[in-house]
Amino acid sequence: MSDPATACRHCARWADDRAMLEARIPGLASFGSAYGATVGESRLCLLHDQLVMPRDHCRDFTSRAAAAESAS
Numbered sequence: 001m002s003d004p005a006t007a008c009r010h011c012a013r014w015a016d017d018r019a020m021l022e023a024r025i026p027g028l029a030s031f032g033s034a035y036g037a038t039v040g041e042s043r044l045c046l047l048h049d050q051l052v053m054p055r056d057h058c059r060d061f062t063s064r065a066a067a068a069e070s071a072s
Contacts, residue, residue: 002057008045009054012067015044 008014015021021044042051047060 004055006057006061006063007054008043008052008056008058008061010061010063011045012062012064013045013047013060014052015046018043020044 009016024044042053044050045052045058048058052058
């Protein structure tokens with residue numbers, strides 16, 4: 001089983017900003033917006049440029065803490 005601590009929702013590349021979703025996915029607003037059921041809990045992965053669920057995992061996980069450390 002995958003470690004919950006490495007789930008996409010904890011990744012530095014997890015774009016939790018729904019406004020960004022609407023800006024990056026043309027036509028999304030025509031389905032009701034990123035604030036409704038069209039997107040649900042999914043968010044944009046900035047690395048893979050795709051919608052992912054909070055509990056998804058991938059081998060490219062980068063913790064937010066590690067990303068903040070490397071940026072400073």
